[in-house]
Amino acid sequence: MLESARSRVKAWAIAGIGTAAAIAVAGLLGAFEARHQALAALAPSSQVDTGEWLVRPLKAYVSAEKHVYGTLLKPGGKALVLELEMTNRTAKSTKDYFELLQAGPTPVDPATKPFIVLTRDSTMSPELHPGMPERMAYIWQLPDGAAPPANFGLTVIRKTYKLRDNLYGLPGWFNPAPIGTLTMPVGAGPDAPDLQP
Template identity: 50%
Template sequence: MWFHVLNLRSKAVAWLTAGIGSFAALAVAVMLGAFEAMPKQQDAQFTPNETVDAGQWRIKPLGARITSEKAFGVTPKEGQKAIVFEAEMTNLTARSTKDYYGVFHFPSAVDAQAEKPMIYLERDMALLPDLHPGMTEKLAYVWLVPANAAPTDALELLVTAKTYKPRDNLTGSPGWYNDHTAGIVRLPLSAQAAQQ
């Protein structure tokens, strides 16, 4: 008799455990399905002359053009075009830095074909200068791309930002970490620039 009671009890525990496990698996599946069905968050869209706070930087996109001629110190070779993007940049950190180098990227199709940008400080044509805290400077980014990869109507750039951490988990020191896309700048190209 005790054997039957123990056997029934163990069967009840097994059924109960299986039921709870199945319910938990079903609940997880429903939650994952709900997250999948949620609309994806769209990247913010920035326009020319709109001021954008992107972590370390306050950015004001000014304009863009495409040319086959020399732009600043960069001369396209045959079959290439230069994409010139101008922006005001303000360093919001406490140190002088060249970290603006990684702020702007093309969408992947163009990015894979573009050479690394040359970046000029427009007031004195210095190449890749340190930007000092609190000083707004006008920069020109110049990329060389194959002529067939150059945009014709508008230029889109992804804006990369970082997050400040007073103490990083790995290094234990303060700094700017966790690159993420803050939004997309879309700039029209002038008819004259697009025909060059």
């Protein structure tokens, strides 16, 4: 009787370890597969819903002007400028757009943060009001001696709204994740026309 009980406990322990191992392996494989799935290619002139924002790319170009919308470039430097229309979809004014776009590995260093400017008055990193489309410029300084690129690749990031976050129990936008890639043709200067939707 005692030997039979020991055998059952041993069998359950082995089954439990096997089940736990199977779940762990399945989880790792699922995470690995999700991480390596190709992102959707977004149309350059389309409007993109990122949760907090509706974003419509307008144009990208290289500028050698000393001041680009009030930002000061290094002497002899050039800037890669992306202009887009942004509409705040939330209920309050916000400037939570710093993680919205990630530059590709070329022609700028992805770790380099752009200046973000309201084009109509060159206000740096303003709060945008709900429901009001605004034209914004993301401005990256190109590395010294870098040739102007023909195209500019970006990853677009989406956040998810939670009524209560896990840490403070407050509402907000969390869990940034890429939703697609955007390849913008790069024009010769600020006079380049906007892309047509």
